[in-house]
Amino acid sequence: MKWILLVAELLTVGSALIVAINPNILYSAVFLLFSFLGVAVMYLFAGADFLAGVQVVVYVGGVTILILFAIMLTQWLYRLKLKDIGSKFVVPGVVLALGLVPFLHRGLTELGKMVQAAPPEKMAEFAGSPKTALIGKALLTNYLLPFEAITILLLGALVGAVWLARPKA
Amino acid sequence: MPANSALFAQSLTQWTQGTWFASVPIWVWALVSALLVIYMLALPFGGIATYVERKIAADIQDRIGPNRVGPLGIFQFAADAIKMISKEDYVPPGGDRFLFNIAPVLVVVGSCAGFVALPLAQYLVAGDINIGVFYIMAITTIIAPGILLGSWASENKWSLLGGLRSAAQIVSYEIPVALSILPVILISGSLQMGEIVKQQGWQSGHFWNVFHNPFTLIAFFILFVGGLAETNRIPFDLPEAESELVSGFNTEFSGMRFGLYALGEFVDVFVMCALVTTLFLGGWQLPFVELDKFMITLPSGLIALIQVGFFLGKTFVMVFVVMWLRWTLPRLRVDQLMGLCWKGMVPIALFNILGTAIWMWAFKGQSMLQVALGLFSGGGSSH
Numbered sequence: 001m002k003w004i005l006l007v008a009e010l011l012t013v014g015s016a017l018i019v020a021i022n023p024n025i026l027y028s029a030v031f032l033l034f035s036f037l038g039v040a041v042m043y044l045f046a047g048a049d050f051l052a053g054v055q056v057v058v059y060v061g062g063v064t065i066l067i068l069f070a071i072m073l074t075q076w077l078y079r080l081k082l083k084d085i086g087s088k089f090v091v092p093g094v095v096l097a098l099g100l101v102p103f104l105h106r107g108l109t110e111l112g113k114m115v116q117a118a119p120p121e122k123m124a125e126f127a128g129s130p131k132t133a134l135i136g137k138a139l140l141t142n143y144l145l146p147f148e149a150i151t152i153l154l155l156g157a158l159v160g161a162v163w164l165a166r167p168k169a
Numbered sequence: 170m171p172a173n174s175a176l177f178a179q180s181l182t183q184w185t186q187g188t189w190f191a192s193v194p195i196w197v198w199a200l201v202s203a204l205l206v207i208y209m210l211a212l213p214f215g216g217i218a219t220y221v222e223r224k225i226a227a228d229i230q231d232r233i234g235p236n237r238v239g240p241l242g243i244f245q246f247a248a249d250a251i252k253m254i255s256k257e258d259y260v261p262p263g264g265d266r267f268l269f270n271i272a273p274v275l276v277v278v279g280s281c282a283g284f285v286a287l288p289l290a291q292y293l294v295a296g297d298i299n300i301g302v303f304y305i306m307a308i309t310t311i312i313a314p315g316i317l318l319g320s321w322a323s324e325n326k327w328s329l330l331g332g333l334r335s336a337a338q339i340v341s342y343e344i345p346v347a348l349s350i351l352p353v354i355l356i357s358g359s360l361q362m363g364e365i366v367k368q369q370g371w372q373s374g375h376f377w378n379v380f381h382n383p384f385t386l387i388a389f390f391i392l393f394v395g396g397l398a399e400t401n402r403i404p405f406d407l408p409e410a411e412s413e414l415v416s417g418f419n420t421e422f423s424g425m426r427f428g429l430y431a432l433g434e435f436v437d438v439f440v441m442c443a444l445v446t447t448l449f450l451g452g453w454q455l456p457f458v459e460l461d462k463f464m465i466t467l468p469s470g471l472i473a474l475i476q477v478g479f480f481l482g483k484t485f486v487m488v489f490v491v492m493w494l495r496w497t498l499p500r501l502r503v504d505q506l507m508g509l510c511w512k513g514m515v516p517i518a519l520f521n522i523l524g525t526a527i528w529m530w531a532f533k534g535q536s537m538l539q540v541a542l543g544l545f546s547g548g549g550s551s552h
Binding site: 012026027030033049050052053054057060061062064065068069072073092119131 | 210265267268271298299300303304306307308310313314317318329333336340343360361438534
């Protein structure tokens with residue numbers, strides 16, 4: 001099963017490379033979508049099931065569409081060819097990106113190996129259990145203040161968006 | 170409590186012990202079951218739904234519909250498929266070939282991937298994951314970038330307008346859909362599809378979730394209408410309207426690319442209707458009967474068949490209503506559509522969540538039926 005993780009990592013890193021290097025801005029946005037999907041799979045391998053779902057809903061279904069709208073509705077943006085990276089940075093960039101993959105792989109599989117080898121009393125059961133209830137409980141007990149602060153932030157963003165999009169009388 | 174798919178894995182392991190099947194790793198079985206569900210259920214449904222829609226349209230419009238290809242025209246969808254596959258591979262000049270190819274694929278992948286979490290019967294779920302409901306909602310959001318990229322790659326102003334409207338519509342209506350799923354999660358306490366259906370049985374005291382309290386009744390309608398908007402069906406089909414935008418975002422797509430768009434749309438309709446059925450109409454539950462504790466012990470294959478039959482029956486009734494609405498209602502203008510979502514459905518959906526939470530607290534989680542029976546029988550009915 002570990003090869004699925006490797007494929008997801010290569011998809012994420014490869015798509016991110018294409019986002020950075022591709023001169024066509026719309027292709028960059030599309031490969032960002034694939035990068036987000038790869039990250040969602042990596043979340044699954046780290047045991048964060050709910051977070052993987054949230055990643056897809058928020059990033060793939062929200063941020064990608066936002067970026068695509070911004071590109072499509074900006075005048076002549078599509079005609080820009082992004083060539084401001086000199087070619088001398090491409091090769092070190094690729095090497096660095098691909099060199100990230102073994103660290104990522106090791107990090108994501110190490111916890112699983114530790115749990116399998118010597119499970120602390122409830123760790124094995126915890127690792128496979130649904131995390132949604134735990135996240136909910138934590139948000140409403142230990143992390144209540146950050147939760148409420150985030151709601152105020154989101155409210156500010158909503159009000160700002162409505163004000164920015166007001167009909168100019 | 171082990172997930173139903175873990176039980177399936179255990180029973181498979183026991184069943185195949187001693188044969189050469191036992192050495193097949195479990196992920197192969199998972200892959201096979203997912204592919205079976207997609208190729209035997211999702212895609213055939215998508216194909217046959219095109220024929221069924223045309224026949225229903227014909228019936229409502231007092232004409233006959235396809236009746237030449239096979240008895241009652243039943244092979245029309247196969248003829249359509251063959252025609253579409255044999256068409257010219259045309260990309261509009263100046264259009265972006267890569268995006269043109271990838272857009273219908275995203276739509277079909279997004280819809281078909283939702284099938285693996287649908288509970289067809291008590292022990293027949295291709296993937297009964299912990300976050301089942303949330304997974305379906307998440308994976309069907311891949312459809313929106315597909316439509317948007319397809320409309321851009323067509324190099325056509327009207328397609329772009331249709332695609333932008335469709336993406337805005339899908340993203341907006343996700344909010345009432347998600348908010349309407351929440352009352353059901355409040356009642357069931359779990360995001361797992363199998364769990365949610367199991368708790369809608371007769372023995373546990375609840376009946377279907379739609380009759381649990383008046384707020385879930387309203388949430389049922391909000392979810393259904395939101396599902397119509399998510400799949401670009403009438404009355405929300407301005408993105409692909411014939412009279413306004415030629416054919417909207419799928420104008421320039423011909424042949425099997427268009428076929429994939431249409432297939433993806435019908436499969437998405439099925440996923441939305443199956444979601445409504447699972448969450449509100451009791452999924453595979455038979456009314457008044459629990460097949461596990463029936464009078465005689467039935468073979469498990471027969472139980473599974475009956476349950477699948479009920480699930481598909483309920484889903485097909487919802488799909489019929491979707492198709493029926495197509496030929497009954499006029500379409501909404503885009504500002505009316507967005508106004509309906511943000512000014513109408515979001516407040517109602519929020520009110521539903523609040524109402525359900527208050528109901529759950531006041532009546533300790535009992536449904537309307539249990540409360541009514543409790544009142545009549547004098548003592549409190551136990552949950």
